[in-house]
Amino acid sequence: MRLLTALHDAEDTPRTVTASGESVSRHELLGRASALAESLRGVPVAAVDATAGLPTIVAITAGLLAGVPIVPVPPDAGTTERAHILRDSGAAVLLSDGPSGDLPTMAITRPGVSGSVPPEPDAGTPALILYTSGTTGPPKGVVVSRAAIAADLDALAEAWQWTAGDTLVHGLPLYHVHGLVLGVLGPLRIGSPLVHTGKPTPDAYARARGSLYFGVPTVWSRVCAMPDAARELRSARLLVSGSAPLPVPVFEELTTLTGQAPVERYGMTETLITVSARHDGPRRAGHVGVPVRGVETRLVDDAGVPLENDGATIGQLQVRGATLFDGYLGHGSALTDGWFTTGDVATIGADGWHRIVGRASTDLIKTGGYRVGAGEVEDALLLHPAVREAAVIGTAHADLGEQVTAFVVTDGPVPEKELIDFVAQRLAAHKRPRVVNLVAELPRNAMGKVQKSRLRPS
Incomplete structure (x- = not known):
């Protein structure tokens, strides 16, 4: 099966991708991306300045079509961070519509030009190289395969009952799992229209009239600070929060203003999204749900001994399953018997519900x-x-x-x-x-x- 299943659906006229006010049909996106994919043949790794707009979506789609790993570079990265990412990733070209002195540049936008769709790459082919925040040293390249992305998006579609009938709205950055993998590749696999608002402001969210919204806690806190905008979201089907713990008062206020409790989920760059509340199940303030399909979790102590799931015992959270990364670029696998130690500490209840306490190093x-x-x-x-x-x-x-x-x-x-x-x-x-x-x-x-x-x- 193709990774971007819905992108190849010819009957997509009403299904659009909108980013920062510019809209294209999926058919138009496929044409633009296919043209760029032809030029990417033989390129080992390509980088893109991941600004919040349609060119970034075209560039990343082209890389996936061509089977070329894409490195999204944060547009606000400092000179040292940017130089490290480009050098460490081995990127041979920079996909950009503007000049760059970093690498040879390949134009993204090619008006009136489309290309033939390349054969689907092998599922195990690296799709993205995403860089960590670098809190414990230089940022590390996380190699994520096509198979891991497909497994995660399918598991989330099941957990959230996410279908082509939804309209996804968000304004998150396009260089993280949340905004890019879920927020862009999700619609291109599942078939739901995407409205990227440029910035995740309460007014922009209120105007978008979506059924499914993604946000981080800061976004939802600002939405709650504008009650009129928050009430405009009452018609939405799901409000999803992630990337950081949602404070309980924000959870409760958002529930009151919108008429529904937000869905919280947990994941990280190395694992994608592994734990979530369900569309048809309870939502508990301060908790992130249960493992998605294809994922196992456990708690261990400092010696690696498994701990009891009693809802009170705090332990280091380990994860294994189909959504995990292939390893850190240049460092190989980071798994032990298939388990990845997340660096987070948590509790797990007897019913499987997870509460993330925080990072083991700081929380x-x-x-x-x-x-x-x-x-x-x-x-x-x-x-x-x-x-x-x-x-x-x-x-x-x-x-x-x-x-x-x-x-x-x-x-x-x-x-x-x-x-x-x-x-x-x-x-x-x-x-x-x-x-x-x-x-x-x-x-x-x-x-x-x-x-x-x-x-x-x-």
Whole structure:
């Protein structure tokens, strides 16, 4: 079966792809991409400046048609990051409609030109090389196969009852799993029209009139801050949140304003989306659901011994299944007996429901012999009426080993003791912050994730 099944459907006249205001039918997209695919023959790896527009979608589609691995380069990447990605990936050309001094350039847009559709590449062929955020060193290239993408999109279509009758709306970047694999390749496989809003603003989402919306927590928080725009989404079938934990207050407010609880899901670049709530099942604030079809999960302790799924025990989350990557470029497989250690810590209930505590390196705080999940403390802080944002980390403490330290953005001055006591009334005493830092904003990356490595106690 072809990876981009719906793209090859000749009877697609009403099905469109819209990006930043420009629309084409799937047939037109296939023609443009096929022309570029002919020029890509023999190219080992191609990069594209992944701006949020139709040319990026054409370029990535062309690479998939030609069986050439595509490297999406973040348009806001700094010079050092950009140079590393282009050099490390081995990209031979840069797909772009503008000049570039980095690599030989191949034009994307070719008016009036179309080409014959190449034969379908082997399912095991690398499709994308996606670069990690580089929080523990230089960004690493994650090699994702066509088979992994197809398996994940089919599993999500089942979990969300995502069909050609949906219209997908989002404004997410086109160089991550969320915005690119789910948000672009999903519609091209499943057949649903796509409306990419350029930027994920509440007004743009409200005007789009879709049935399926993708957003990160920052997007949904901003939607909730504009109640009139949020109410325009009441006709949507599913609101999906991912890429970072959705704060419980945002979950609850979005539910009230739109009339439906959002669907949360969990994944990462190396695994694609592995855990999700279902279209016809419960949605639980602070939880991300159960494994999708073809995926297994388990918790292990620091020695790699499997732990009990009791909903309380915190362990390192491991994943295996058809959606996993082929390995890091130049480093081979990162799997042990088929299992990938995600670096995240979680709990799993007896019913299979997962709660992601956070990154093992920053969100699992070992204090006075206790293991405290940063997310639980953050959710408690966010219940305070004056707190708009919260991030919790462990910082060195001579007696406890680590102490729970909070960084909060508030609507006005709030005494530190008030916030500490507020948490202590809701959680076990050892989970309360020992220190609370009031800050003007939290450092975030392009996907809205808080960059905790940049938090420094005052």
